[in-house]
Amino acid sequence: MTLLPATRPLEKFSLTSPLGIRFWDVGANCPVLGGLIVTATAPHGQVLRAVQTSSGGYAFPSLPNIRREPVAPDVDYFFAPPTPVRFLLEVEDPAGRFLPAHFTVNAPVQGFYSLPGPTRGWPGGYVPLFSTPGRVALSGRAIIRAQLRDATHGRAAAWAVLEAEVGTGADAVRARGVAEPGEGAVVIFLPYPESNDGVAESPPHPPRNLTDQTWPVRLTVQYEPDASPPFRPGTVPLLERVLSQRGGTLLDLLSPAHPWPGAALRFGTDLIVRGAGSPPSATLFVQPFV
Amino acid sequence: MALTAAIATLSNAVVGLLEDARPNTATFRDVRCRLYAPAELQNPREALGEVISACVYRVAFNTSRRNQPPRTDPLTGQRYRPSVPVDVYLLVTAWAKDPEKQLQILGWAIRSLENSPSLPAGFLNRFAGSGPAVFNPDEAVDLVAESVTQQDLYTIWQVAPTRQQPSVVYVARMLLLDSDVELGSSGVVQTRVFDQREIVVP
Numbered sequence: 001m002t003l004l005p006a007t008r009p010l011e012k013f014s015l016t017s018p019l020g021i022r023f024w025d026v027g028a029n030c031p032v033l034g035g036l037i038v039t040a041t042a043p044h045g046q047v048l049r050a051v052q053t054s055s056g057g058y059a060f061p062s063l064p065n066i067r068r069e070p071v072a073p074d075v076d077y078f079f080a081p082p083t084p085v086r087f088l089l090e091v092e093d094p095a096g097r098f099l100p101a102h103f104t105v106n107a108p109v110q111g112f113y114s115l116p117g118p119t120r121g122w123p124g125g126y127v128p129l130f131s132t133p134g135r136v137a138l139s140g141r142a143i144i145r146a147q148l149r150d151a152t153h154g155r156a157a158a159w160a161v162l163e164a165e166v167g168t169g170a171d172a173v174r175a176r177g178v179a180e181p182g183e184g185a186v187v188i189f190l191p192y193p194e195s196n197d198g199v200a201e202s203p204p205h206p207p208r209n210l211t212d213q214t215w216p217v218r219l220t221v222q223y224e225p226d227a228s229p230p231f232r233p234g235t236v237p238l239l240e241r242v243l244s245q246r247g248g249t250l251l252d253l254l255s256p257a258h259p260w261p262g263a264a265l266r267f268g269t270d271l272i273v274r275g276a277g278s279p280p281s282a283t284l285f286v287q288p289f290v
Numbered sequence: 291m292a293l294t295a296a297i298a299t300l301s302n303a304v305v306g307l308l309e310d311a312r313p314n315t316a317t318f319r320d321v322r323c324r325l326y327a328p329a330e331l332q333n334p335r336e337a338l339g340e341v342i343s344a345c346v347y348r349v350a351f352n353t354s355r356r357n358q359p360p361r362t363d364p365l366t367g368q369r370y371r372p373s374v375p376v377d378v379y380l381l382v383t384a385w386a387k388d389p390e391k392q393l394q395i396l397g398w399a400i401r402s403l404e405n406s407p408s409l410p411a412g413f414l415n416r417f418a419g420s421g422p423a424v425f426n427p428d429e430a431v432d433l434v435a436e437s438v439t440q441q442d443l444y445t446i447w448q449v450a451p452t453r454q455q456p457s458v459v460y461v462a463r464m465l466l467l468d469s470d471v472e473l474g475s476s477g478v479v480q481t482r483v484f485d486q487r488e489i490v491v492p
Contacts, residue, residue, distance in 0.1 A: 005489045005490065006490040006492075007487035007488060007489055007490060008487060008488060008490055009485070009486075009487050010486045010487055011484075011486045012484065012485045012486065013483075013484055014481050014484065015481065015482050015484070016480055016481040016482075020478070024364075028428070029428045031364050057478070077481055110480070112478070123364060126364075139408055139430055139432060140408040140409075140410050140411075140429070140430020140431070140432070141428075173427075191410060191411065191412065191427050191428050191430075192410040192411075192412045192413070194412040194415070194416070195410075195412050195413045195416060208310060209310050209311045209402075210307055210311065210405075210406045210409075211311075211405050211406055267406070267410075268405070268406060268408075
């Protein structure tokens with residue numbers, strides 16, 4: 001039998017990672033498990049890249065001007081944390097699944113970072129990432145596409161947040177998408193609502209073929225032009241600003257102004273939301289909040 | 291990610307899908323859609339009627355990913371034993387006294403299944419009975435047509451060697467049967483403690 005040798009303490013110290021971030025795939029409604037490039041830019045310009053952890057998060061083991069040790073041995077790091085430093089976080093997806101996201105963080109952060117404000121469609125402790133219009137369709141999910149244009153300036157309504165409510169009552173499904181900056185194209189992925197089998201409907205009708213199932217779609221938009229600067233490559237507004245835009249109005253005709261009347265989603269068919277005007281006929285206009 | 295009733299619910303959903311898709315025309319008015327046990331292929335219910343049957347003749351582990359990680363609840367971080375991925379093989383068979391009608395029924399069934407190759411949870415859970423939802427709202431099951439060799443088809447029909455009918459095979463791929471056995475969760479590590487010691491030499 002081997003006994004562990006006797007030891008005497010030399011030194012005991014601890015190191016804390018000042019920042020960890022997890023991302024939520026708003027389209028697939030699940031955590032993002034990898035494939036992102038996450039960088040933090042310090043106030044003086046130094047750029048650091050996050051390392052991916054085995055749990056799917058992204059961690060910065062160290063950040064400039066933030067100590068990693070507690071103020072004293074055996075004292076919890078966050079009992080007396082260092083003075084917060086503001087970093088600009090930038091997220092890129094080389095695979096093209098997600099729109100780029102920029103947001104600011106005051107580090108250090110205990111636990112995973114959460115965006116300020118209410119979570120709408122993603123759980124706390126995650127930062128939401130929105131799908132690009134060119135993302136490969138997700139199996140078994142409904143798809144709503146639109147192209148949004150600023151009704152005032154005529155340019156693409158970049159970074160407008162489009163929210164869809166599909167179905168009615170308690171079974172309604174809600175999901176969001178963000179317009180990409182180039183053309184204002186937006187895609188929303190969402191699960192199909194419960195299918196109607198006619199049992200609870202009045203008047204009763206014969207069973208519906210699954211491919212004939214339809215659900216009403218209501219769309220709302222958050223859009224403010226100052227959160228949507230004219231598109232320049234590399235210009236990405238802060239995510240917290242994008243998500244806190246005030247509500248706008250969707251128009252399918254500019255003159256005379258005519259609100260978008262709604263549409264129906266059919267099972268198995270992408271819903272492409274179009275405006276009534278032309279050209280281009282596929283464009284929906286967004287009257288920004290004033 | 292589904293409860294253990296997923297195989298039964300999926301099988302009923304395939305039958306329900308065909309039932310809902312049945313055209314209200316003279317050809318199809320009397321067609322019944324049924325879930326058969328393999329033994330029923332020899333002595334089918336409604337043997338003289340017009341039936342489209344779905345029979346689960348094989349359930350196999352999907353080995354395309356053997357090392358499934360533990361399932362993690364993204365909201366709570368709770369980990370569970372890995373889900374078991376299975377493929378469910380369904381033999382879809384048309385029955386009718388008139389061979390022409392039998393082939394019409396089979397053609398219609400193939401077209402109907404191909405029209406809905408992905409069954410969403412909102413549809414599947416309709417066939418889960420009065421219990422809890424079997425499939426996660428974000429889940430969907432893909433139905434894939436499988437080309438079966440004549441030899442394999444012959445083997446499948448050995449349960450009913452004298453009743454072989456024109457059939458097709460569909461595979462419902464990657465049903466994930468979830469476990470509710472919790473694994474220990476140590477939480478996220480943000481701070482590492484280094485306790486350095488030296489060995490005392492006597």
